[in-house]
Amino acid sequence: MTTETALPGNTGHGHIDGQGHLDDQGHLDDHGHLDDQGQVHDYVHGYSDTEARRLGDQADTLAGLLHADTGFPAGSRVLEAGCGVGAQTVHLLANSPGVLLTAVDLSAGSLAQARARVAAQAPAADVTWHHGDLHRLPFPDDAFDHVFLCFVLEHLPDPAAGLAALRRVLRPGGTITVIEGDHGSAFFHPESPAARRTIDHLVRLQADGGGDGLLGRRLYPLLTAAGFAEVDVRPRTVYADGGRPALAEGFTLRTFVAMVEAVRAEALAAGLTTPEAFDLGIAELRRAAEPGGTFHYTFFQAVAVKP
Amino acid sequence: MTTETALPGNTGHGHIDGQGHLDDQGHLDDHGHLDDQGQVHDYVHGYSDTEARRLGDQADTLAGLLHADTGFPAGSRVLEAGCGVGAQTVHLLANSPGVLLTAVDLSAGSLAQARARVAAQAPAADVTWHHGDLHRLPFPDDAFDHVFLCFVLEHLPDPAAGLAALRRVLRPGGTITVIEGDHGSAFFHPESPAARRTIDHLVRLQADGGGDGLLGRRLYPLLTAAGFAEVDVRPRTVYADGGRPALAEGFTLRTFVAMVEAVRAEALAAGLTTPEAFDLGIAELRRAAEPGGTFHYTFFQAVAVKP
Numbered sequence: 070m071t072t073e074t075a076l077p078g079n080t081g082h083g084h085i086d087g088q089g090h091l092d093d094q095g096h097l098d099d100h101g102h103l104d105d106q107g108q109v110h111d112y113v114h115g116y117s118d119t120e121a122r123r124l125g126d127q128a129d130t131l132a133g134l135l136h137a138d139t140g141f142p143a144g145s146r147v148l149e150a151g152c153g154v155g156a157q158t159v160h161l162l163a164n165s166p167g168v169l170l171t172a173v174d175l176s177a178g179s180l181a182q183a184r185a186r187v188a189a190q191a192p193a194a195d196v197t198w199h200h201g202d203l204h205r206l207p208f209p210d211d212a213f214d215h216v217f218l219c220f221v222l223e224h225l226p227d228p229a230a231g232l233a234a235l236r237r238v239l240r241p242g243g244t245i246t247v248i249e250g251d252h253g254s255a256f257f258h259p260e261s262p263a264a265r266r267t268i269d270h271l272v273r274l275q276a277d278g279g280g281d282g283l284l285g286r287r288l289y290p291l292l293t294a295a296g297f298a299e300v301d302v303r304p305r306t307v308y309a310d311g312g313r314p315a316l317a318e319g320f321t322l323r324t325f326v327a328m329v330e331a332v333r334a335e336a337l338a339a340g341l342t343t344p345e346a347f348d349l350g351i352a353e354l355r356r357a358a359e360p361g362g363t364f365h366y367t368f369f370q371a372v373a374v375k376p
Numbered sequence: 377m378t379t380e381t382a383l384p385g386n387t388g389h390g391h392i393d394g395q396g397h398l399d400d401q402g403h404l405d406d407h408g409h410l411d412d413q414g415q416v417h418d419y420v421h422g423y424s425d426t427e428a429r430r431l432g433d434q435a436d437t438l439a440g441l442l443h444a445d446t447g448f449p450a451g452s453r454v455l456e457a458g459c460g461v462g463a464q465t466v467h468l469l470a471n472s473p474g475v476l477l478t479a480v481d482l483s484a485g486s487l488a489q490a491r492a493r494v495a496a497q498a499p500a501a502d503v504t505w506h507h508g509d510l511h512r513l514p515f516p517d518d519a520f521d522h523v524f525l526c527f528v529l530e531h532l533p534d535p536a537a538g539l540a541a542l543r544r545v546l547r548p549g550g551t552i553t554v555i556e557g558d559h560g561s562a563f564f565h566p567e568s569p570a571a572r573r574t575i576d577h578l579v580r581l582q583a584d585g586g587g588d589g590l591l592g593r594r595l596y597p598l599l600t601a602a603g604f605a606e607v608d609v610r611p612r613t614v615y616a617d618g619g620r621p622a623l624a625e626g627f628t629l630r631t632f633v634a635m636v637e638a639v640r641a642e643a644l645a646a647g648l649t650t651p652e653a654f655d656l657g658i659a660e661l662r663r664a665a666e667p668g669g670t671f672h673y674t675f676f677q678a679v680a681v682k683p
Contacts, residue, residue: 289617310596
């Protein structure tokens with residue numbers, strides 16, 4: 070069963086930071102938020118089938134890592150803030166059968182894809198779809214037992230404000246679960262200054278766009294400052310080496326390198342690098358996925374309670 | 377029961393890289409290998425009581441993380457290569473009661489402290505102490521069922537040669553367990569370029585001394601290239617935030633920051649930095665241990681089999 074709400078006052082996009090890249094809230098390793106800063110404008114309001122499939126595949130690969138500890142009791146009222154195309158939503162539903170889920174996203178296009186994904190993969194799930202801004206949710210105070218968000222805070226210019234808005238709709242004693250990456254956690258063999266500079270361009274561009282690609286490490290102070298209690302943050306590490314070729318291919322190359330590579334035109338346009346330097350960085354980063362290479366990345370999962 | 381062997385031909389120090397800093401093989405987060413590059417010469421051949429206690433305390437703090445999966449059957453012949461002052465040795469013995477341990481170190485002074493530590497903490501353990509070089513062990517081929525080394529490869533100019541020498545004395549089907557850190561895995565909040573440069577000085581000085589402070593990420597390719605099979609490398613993460621003040625104090629400040637801070641005079645002498653820049657880096661790194669800060673570091677544990 071799925072229902073949909075769309076309240077007046079929610080324009081659907083662009084009113085948080087004016088750049089439209091909040092469309093891709095909630096996507097695992099989604100690089101669309103960089104692509105859509107001027108290059109592929111269609112990208113702002115939705116995803117191609119190929120892109121949505123890629124995001125779904127990546128979420129599936131990492132679902133065990135990111136969702137293993139997340140399970141909500143049947144009958145509990147759960148809010149997913151920034152569901153994007155539903156890549157995480159289907160895993161949330163699989164791990165928490167019987168919940169009453171409300172999924173919110175700023176992008177109508179993403180929300181439509183999320184609905185389709187859930188209809189295909191979790192047709193019996195009870196989901197209310199809401200097209201709107203997580204900062205201005207129309208729900209009453211204390212409306213939810215649990216709040217979940219994944220790869221959302223990194224896109225917000227003021228993540229503390231986002232957390233405060235979500236705390237309002239969470240009941241006292243309810244939990245918030247937040248999953249974020251941290252691009253500064255990436256390290257690899259062979260070490261390469263050129264590759265490291267290329268990753269730094271991604272972080273810089275995300276910062277210029279009002280986001281923070283290094284948000285994972287900030288989860289504890291952000292949640293405590295927002296008034297949550299019992300804040301428990303745990304690193305979730307992806308490590309790939311020659312003994313894990315599927316992970317080297319699926320995560321190192323197709324997820325991480327692809328994400329960095331996607332900012333090429335933007336990094337050049339911003340004058341951060343040259344084509345030669347950028348391409349060298351990507352080529353050297355790719356070596357981490359060869360049999361003699363290794364790659365390490367840390368996601369963070371936080372769980373906290375509203376006092 | 378403890379016995380000791382000391383064969384002719386082992387001069388006891390300095391004959392691997394000529395700098396004497398192999399004395400501190402096997403010490404958790406030991407920064408003596410940097411201190412002893414010209415500053416505190418007494419340090420080369422032993423440790424002050426305070427220093428040995430500090431190393432022991434740190435090993436105890438991290439023992440659960442680093443040793444949890446390491447247990448050898450009673451009666452098995454185990455070689456610890458580079459036991460140092462025995463900081464890891466006592467944990468190995470605690471987790472593997474009844475093993476027949478041979479502990480090797482290049483430094484007679486460290487070995488004496490290791491003996492004293494084991495006598496105090498594991499008086500019933502069966503340990504043979506050998507003063508010598510892990511590259512030229514006097515033991516026959518296939519003499520051991522298991523080999524263990526912790527924070528040793530990072531100090532060797534040619535870790536592949538060290539692994540080859542250890543493989544010789546391991547029986548076919550026997551395992552090697554290797555634990556190493558990786559200083560490039562450190563990341564923290566608040567982010568600080570000054571702090572990062574200061575850590576880079578530590579890595580640079582270790583490299584100049586023939587070692588590799590980024591060795592952890594290389595364990596898989598090193599072990600496979602050395603002919604080991606079933607190589608299984610796992611990251612072991614230390615993450616400290618305001619919710620874990622004891623870890624922020626014990627690991628972030630007393631272990632990691634102390635290690636970086638210890639290279640101050642050496643970094644200045646090498647012309648890598650200025651007093652002001654170095655001290656700023658340390659001050660900013662210390663902020664990671666304040667209530668609003670976070671700190672992340674990854675050790676690697678590898679287990680592999682001799683075919």
